[in-house]
Amino acid sequence: MSVTQYAYYPGCSGMGSSIEYDISTRALCKSLGVELLDIPDWNCCGSTPAHASDHLLSASLVARNLAIAESMDVAGIITPCPSCLKNLKTTSLRMQRKAFHDKVESIVERPVRADLPIKSVLQTVLEHCEPEAIASHVSRPLKGLKVVPYYGCIMNRPPDVMTFDDPENPTSLDRLMTALGAEVLPFPHKVDCCGASLGLVRRDLVTTLSGRILDTAAALGAHAIVAACPMCQMNLDMRQSQINRANHTRHHMPVFYYTQLAGLALGQSESCLCMDKLCVNPADTLRLVDCPAAEERTR
C-alpha cells in the first residue's frame, strides 16, 4: 500500500466526547498507509449553530481551515465527523460562486482556493484500500460478531453535496465490516435520524428516534451497532440508559465506531482503541470475537 498524505480535520468532538473515534481513526489510517497531517491551528467548523443562523458565518469559519490546508502539500482534506464533513463540502461548493467566494475571502482576509478534495475518513479508507485488500491485513477476524451498520443521516446526504455511496441504502460500512469478518445484518434504519443535537432541548425526540434504532438492532439479533458519526454514537451509547428509562426497555447494546472494530481486527489492542471510553460496556461483546462459542455458553 502506498502512502498518501491528507490534511486531517479532527473536529471538536474528536478532542473530547469522541476522543476514542479520533484515536482509533489515526490508528486505522496509519496501519493502512493513509498519512494524516493535522491542520495546524484549526478552528471549529461552526457545526449546526453557525449554518442555522448564517451561511456566511458558517462558510467563513470553514474557509479559514480550507485556507490553512491549502498551504500544506496534501492530496485533500479528510475528517471522521460527518457534520464537519458536510460543512466543509457545502462551503467548498458554495464558494464556486464568485460573489460568495469574494465575500468569504474578504472576511477571512486570506486567499481561499476551495479546490481541495474533501472526503470522509470512511470514503478515503475504502478508496485507498479495497475491502478485499483490507481483509488480507486482518489478524483477528471479527468472526461471530453480528453487527448493524448505522451511517447516520448526513454521511451520504444530501447526495449532490456528499457524492459518496447510495443516499438511501449505503453499503460502504457493510462492505468494510464484512471484510473484517463480522456478520452484517440487513438494517432498515441505516440512514435514519438519531435526533442529533435535539438531545439537549427535546430529549423525548431522541429517546423515540434513537430508541427505535436500538429496538430494531436488538430485534434483529445484533451484538453491536457500528457507527460513523460522533453525534449518533453519543445519542445511542451515552444516552442508552436515558432511552431505556424513557421507553421501558433494557437494551445493553454496545455502539462502536467502525474505526475501533477495524483496529481490533487489524490487531491493535483494546486499550489503544479506547474501548473503555464507551458508556455501554462492550466487554461481553468483545469476548465473542475471541471465542465465538462464548455466546452459546452465556445463554
Next chain:
Amino acid sequence: MNIGVFVCHCGSNIAGTVDTEQVAQAARSFPEVAFATDTMYACSEPGQAGIIDAIREYGLDGVVVASCTPRMHEATFRKTIGRAGLNTYLFEMANIREHVSWIGKDKEANTNKAIDLVQIAVEKLRRNTALFSSEFEINKRVMVIGGGVAGIQAALDCADGGLEVVLVERESTIGGKMAKLDKTFPTVDCSSCILGPRMVDIAQHPNITLHAMAEVESVDGFVGNFDVKVRKKATYVDWEACTGCGQCMEKCPSRKAEDRFNEHVGTTTAINIPFPQAIPKKAVIDPGACIMLTKGKCGACAKLCPTQAIRFEQEDTVVQEQVGAIIAATGYDLFDFTLYGEYGGGRYPDVVTSMQYERMLSASGPTGGHLVRPSDGKEPKDIVFIQCVGSRDHSVNRPYCSGFCCMYTAKQTILTKDHIPDSQSYVFYMDIRSPGKLYDEFTRRAMEEYGAKYIRGRVSTIQPRNGRYVVKGADTLMGSPVEIEADLVVLAVGAEASRGAGALAEKLRISYDGYGFFMEGHPKLKPVETNTAGVYLAGSCQGPKDIPSSVAQGSAAASKVQALFSRDKLASDPQVSSVALQRCVGCAKCASTCPFGAIEMTEFRGMPKASVVETVCQGCGVCAVTCPQGAIQLQHFTDNQILAEVNALCPY
C-alpha cells in the same frame, strides 16, 4: 418585379413592440418594392382581401408578408396570392413575431431588426422564380405501429373506412397495456370485456394484416409512398399450423421464463401464450428459457403439439410493406421505480408496482384474482398506495404529470375494498388530478364510500419491521410526520416513453421531446399530425394518456389518413434540388450523401450526370452543400439567393 410588402400588427403581438408603420415606410425604399403597408391582421379575411386588392391595383407580381412564423401561415398566404393569380412561390415571409416582437422589448431595436428581416425577404424574393408542383400517386394502404388500444382503434377505423391496414405489434399479442388491466375507471367495467371484442375484430377484419412479434426495421420513401421493412422475430412456432390449444404450455418443463405480460409476478413457461384472449392466439418460445434452444435437448412441446407446429430452427424474417401513411401508436412504458432508494430500490418483495397489483386483481392473472403478499402469499389488510412514483419529480428527470395515476389509484382502492372488505387503503398523494368526465366524483367515491384514507404528502422511507413495512411520510395538511404499518405497498409508477421510441422516431423522421415522447405537429391545432407528412400519432407515444383520450386520438389519426387518402394524387413540393447539367461532373457525391435516395445517376451524351427524383427529394439541401461544382442547387434556396440575403444585411 413589382413587390408588395405587408407588415402585420398581429393585434398587439407585433405592433406592441415593433413600429410596423415605420417598417412599411422603410420597405418602400427597397429595390423593386412598388407598394408597402401595415395591416392589422394579415391572415384575417379583410387582411387577405387587402393583399389581393393591392396585387390587382398595383400590378404586383411578388409579395412579402412580415408577420409570424412560416410554420403558422405560409400556406395561408401562398393560397391568397394564388387566388389573385400569382404563382404561389413568388412569396416570402419575414418572421417578425417569434423572431422579433416576442423576444425583445426595445421598440427601436425591434423595429430595426424587423426592417432588416423584411429587406432580406425582399432580396430573396427578387431572385425567386415561379415553381410548379408535379403530382404523384398515393398508395392507399396505411401502417399502424403498435397494437395497444390507440393502435387498435386507428386500425379498425381505417379498415372500416375501406383502407387496407398493416398492424405491426412488438409483442406476441395485441392489446397493449389495456389488456393487462383488470377494471377501468371511472366506470369500473372489465377491461378485457371491452377490449377483447375489438381485438377479435382486428383478427377477423378482411382489410387488416397483423404482424405480431414484429418491429419496424427501416422506413424509406415519403408521404403516399412509404416503403417499410418489418422484422418478424422468430417465434420458433409455425403460426400457420398453431391452433393456440395451449397443450405445449402444460407440458413445458422450463417454467422460469420471464412473464412480461404478468409484469414479472412469478414466472411462466418457455413456450407461452400470454393470456387466454391473446390475438393472435399463438404460442411463442422464449429462446433464453427454452431448454431445447439453450441446451439442445428436450423438445417436449414438439412431441406433444397436435399440429406439429414447433420449429426450433426458425429464424427472423424481414417483410416489405408499401404504404401511403403511417400511424405511430407505440404507447408508453412504466417508470423503473428501483431508482428510488427510499422505496427500497426493489429490495422489498411486498413493494409492488401498480401494474403488478393490477395483474393480481385480474381473475385471469397469476394469482387468480386473489390479492396476496408476494413474500408469504398472505392476504394483506393494510395497503399503502404511493402516488407520483416517477411523476412530477425533477430528481429523476420526470417533471411531468403522468395524468392517469390519480385515477387508477382511486380505482385500485375501490377494487381492494371489494376483494378484501376488512382491508384499509391509504393513499399518499401530492395533488389529486382528476379533470375528466365523472373523474373527480370517482375519487370522492373512493374516499367517502370505500373509506380510502388520503394523506397529502410524500413518503420518505419504507422500512421492514416484523414482517410488515413501516411507511414513513409527511402529512403536509396536518403538518406532522405520519407512520403507517402496511402489509403491502403499491407504487403508482408513472409513464415514460416506450422503450426504443427514440430509435423509431428517427426511422420515421419525426421529432421527439427530451423524454422520448413524439412531437405533435402543433400543440393545440395538430395533435395527431407530425412534422413529417404522412406520419401521424395516436395515444401515449405523444405523451401520457388515459384510455378515452387514446381512443379519441386513434380515431383522429384514422380520420387524418382518410382525408389524406381522399385524393388520388398528391402535389409535390417544388422547392427541391435541381442539377445544372453543364456544371455537373458526375462525381456522384450528392447521390451518396442524399438521406432520401432522391438522386439517381444518369447518362447524358455518354457522360455520367446526377438527376433529382423530384417527388422523393425533401428539399433538405445536403446535396447542394456537398456538390464541389455548385452544380446542384436547391430551388428557392440557391447560393445566389442566400448571398443576396447576406449582402442585404452586411452592405459594407
